[in-house]
Amino acid sequence: MSAADFKKYNTMAYREAIEVEKFPWVIDQGYQKFPEGIDTDWQGETFRTAQTHDYNLSFSGGNEFGTYLVSGNYFGNSGTSVGSSFDRYSFRVNTEGKRGIFKIGENLSISHGHSDDLITNPFWDMLRMLPTIPVHDPTHPGGFGYGDEAAARTFGVNPIARESLEETTNQNLRLRGNAYAELSFLKDVLKYRVNAGLEVSNENYKYIRKVGNWTLNQPFDPSAVNEFRAQYASSLIENTIHLNKDIGKHHIDAVVGTTFQRQTYDRISGTKRNLVEVGGKYYDVLDAGTTNPEAGGFNNEDALISYLGRFNYSFNEKYYLTGTIRRDGSSRFAKNNRWGNFPSVSAAWRISGEEFFNVPFIDDLKIRANYGELGNSSIGRSVGYGGSFYGSSIYNVGNWDYLALLNSSVIATLGRDQHIVNGATQVKLANADLRWETKEVVNIGTDIALFNNKLAFTMEYFVATTRDVLTAMPILLSTGNDGGDPFVNAASIRNKGIEISTTWKEQRASGLRYSVTANFSTVRNEVLELGYGNEEILSGITKTEIGEPIGMFYLRKTDGLFRSEEEVLAHVNSTGKVIQPNAKPGDIRYVDFDDNGEINDADRQIVGNPWPKFDLGLVLNLEYKNFDLSTLWYGSFGQKVYNGSRAAVERFDDNSNYFVFEEGSEPFQENPNSDFPRLLYGDDRNSRGDTDRWLENGSYFRLRNVTLGYNFPKALAERVKLNSARIYVTGQNLLTFTKYTGLDPDFTAPDIWRRGHDEVRYPNAKTFLVGLQFNF
């Protein structure tokens, strides 16, 4: 919103508090004294169009004795908001050689990354900074603008200040490789394979704090540097025996084997404060810190052993039978819960292969059924900092969550000399009986191909039951637990649903080739059981109950606005008590759910379901002569979303930036026919976060990817000594159809309990990529 509009609406909200409600504390404070001539567009200041560069070079070749592949890659992204960027170089070599019954090979990759990471959530900060605050203000320590008691009463963080005064960089060198050997016996019927893998990743994280402030009323912090060096290592050894045999129309293949995986993560860190500074330049190595040296370090380790066996049998490509058994042991559980057995069986019948089957337009018809169990011991918590490089999966280390640990770093000061004494106590609670999370899936389905395989159709009905979901679950504050909710087997959840996929593909005589694939799925989610034997669990704005979908919205229900004094007086409970006696026209009318004549937390009720009614995917591919076009659409429909950004911005009780009012929905003071409540500073009756006012239809349909390519004519390519050449443009997330007013309807939920809570995380960026590809 522009500064002029901001001043107008802010004054409107203050006037209501001072002149209508006569709040003494707002009268004391008076109206905000806006500075002249400042009109900051925080969104414009914070965000930018990022550039991505991605270069690949690869060589491959081989003959009957071996194959090789060598490739190099550079990827760089300048980041869509200030203070973020990312570069990565990587090399890869794969080779394989054969001699007689032996085959050996290896894959090796090395990558080096460097990133400048975000400290803040700029999306959040952008919403809270007022347009009347300048980006820079030389009178403040550090030289950046932020809130002011008289002119801009806000504790919003200036994202540009924070990203300038704090720097986070991370460097990472990762080596990943595996080597394998295979021995074949009996004309390849029997194979023995051993595979050894190793991944080592070295991290170097550095944080620098320069002197200066980014928010109102910030205590002085000296400059500081914090660095850590860490090493992640994962080793894997797999031994497997493979059997592969055809006997007449019978086909058998089977695998038995063991795998052992061990992960370690070790870190040391150091911090010092009051860096040497000369003329505004900070010396930022640890030696340049002059006070408060601190050091730290820890080691993590876990191991996983698996025994596995798989058996496939088929007869005449008509009958299929598969059985699998895994026995997994994880060091992340106590001894008695360490091992889990996870079997699965599946069978399929190709009806179209039977003699009696004779439907000319059906090319293939198969029905299948499957029952399977899978275990998960990944107590998912990212400990390392490498998340921005490779995704956080490799750093999930929650190795001793089943153990109640002592914290021996607790201190106190005692004695006449006020010396430090050490303490030790349990701070975080633990569940000793953590066990494997098991996903059990039963599905039946059919695959059909029709009209000379032009039309393919797949339908599946599934019941997936995830038992003992391993995650953190809120526990009572009266336990005194700190350091995060302990991990627990928090819930058993059943997802029942149908998935349908249809593909039509065709080649026209004109040379046009195209295919269309549509996927449809619908899932019904139900909680079967909750951790600690609970019947229900409330978490922020949601409630999870046995028998219901997880994370249902549990909020106060609104019922439009009061348009007149009469309507205020007419809003009574069953005994005739006026429910909101202090309300004025323009205030929100709340539903007195418990009919006690008051609005309080007992009036919360289930007001929305965060689960989509159905999901839809659409893939279109077109090829014509040298051109090709592919598009990928995806959509989710029918879910409710809690719009965290609106809840933060469309409040006038406290100062934040505001969204521009759309025509017809100006505030009540300006337009008494509008549904936007009366602006009122210093009182949250029209600004509460725990109401259904912030729920929106989260349905969306998005063009996730579109690529248009052109292959240069072979003759042209060969003239410049190329095998082939191709140019293409790719766009991601270019089009989204949605009524959702938040940043991105396809957001990441904060945890499983709050699936529909859009907390304004980093949204999916719109990207546009031009690529060139040459093959020599």
Added chain:
Amino acid sequence: MKSLKLYILLILFVSITFSCSEDLLDIDNPNTPTVEQGWKTEKDAEMGINAVYNMFYKPSTWTRWIYFRYDLASDEGHSTSPWVELADWTRFRYNNYNFWDGNNWHWRDFYKAIFRANQVLAYVPEIEFANEANKDRILAQARFIRALYYYQIALLWENAPIVLEPSKPQDEPLQRTEAEIWAQVEEDLNWAKDKLPDQWDDANVGRATKGAAKALLARALMQQGKLPQAKTELDWLVVGEGKGYYGLVDNYRDNFTHTNENNKESVFEIQFSDVNKGGDGDDLTASMGFQRTQFFAPGGIGWQDGKARAWLISEYKKELTKDGEYDSRLLYNIFYKQASLDFPDAPNNDTLVYNRPWNKDAWGNETFIKKYSTYYYRDREDYHAPNNFRFIRYADVLLMYAECLNAAGQTAEAYTYVNMVRERPSTNLEKLEVAHPEIGMDQALFLKRLQMERSLELCFEAVRWGDLKRWGLLTSQAGIDELKTRDIDFNNFVLQRNHRLPLPQIEVDNNTNLIQNTPY
């Protein structure tokens, strides 16, 4: 046949050579011992009790927010913080019962401290000590601190769980009544008071003493209206064996600086230190400093989130000292505009504001809380002020004693103790009977005056809220009317409701045994 042999050979090869030893899954945590491994030695017990003291260094306890509950919500102070919700919680406008800084954080950390005390009380009895008395001292300290936190819980929320065993994640403790919580406080302190030493050696000063336990017990008894029993406990400190350990320091200000700590006026003192500059976590770098000074200091220095009510100034000015000057407690308790005029002879920088003259533009006629500020040795504040918080000081004990005596009809004796406070050399007021001859032996008048005497002596020391509650001012219309004349925030006060806080809503939601305080 040949192939069969090969099969067997291979299977043997794999199963023997490559099957993993299950011991590979036995990975001990190399970073920290488990609870099971701990609590074995005297040193473990010592560290266990030290960790209980650590809970004083949390924003929710005695470094920061507690003063918003006890000083700012009371008629002595108020808040005009731009953080509207923070200020709302000092003026009885509780819109969100889960407000972390005003409600849930107190609750969580009081129980966190209780959890630590419960660990000591559960595990230390099993440890073998060379000297059993040392074990008892540790257990008694744990009981003392546990009682101290249950005291806050009874005062703030009234109906809350009592947890006496180390917590388990699935615990859903029962709700108990205020009376039951007070009974628990009494039980712990009665156990502790005889096991705690009268005094600690220099290395252990700051730990709970017998006198601290008795004074805290007296406070708890008085809150329940059991004044005769309270007097019995206080006897030890005022007229009994403990008397020799205590006295009033000559200079009132010495109670609030870091230069004269743990003096004879200190009955129980929270030890703050500025050596660490870290945060509020459970780690070695955590700050152990006093933080409220940063919150209360005038704008431009601190955040003026908490201010003094101006009536205190006029109340101080109603009486002059024996030398015809203003009561110097005004100078040490409040920053206000006229200070330099009212105290022209004040030494060094006492009439300045952190070495600055009064900033008329920024501060106008505001009145800021000065008690415990560190203006006397520096010109700024931070999160690490070194001056100890005097949790119970002897002046408070004397005034409590006077209150008990007066209630028992021994008003004449009660004068003695009020006068000790009034006649402290730096305060130097006339005896109460001289200054206020109209009181005489009228118990009601005496109590009313004592209420003011307590505020003038003890304002901004986190006792006022409990005092108001004990005197029934928070539970009667007359009381609220009186408070409204001093603090307009009491216009928002709803009788039978705001004398206690709403329970954290998330606890009510997730503990099937807990019912929200009515009529919240």
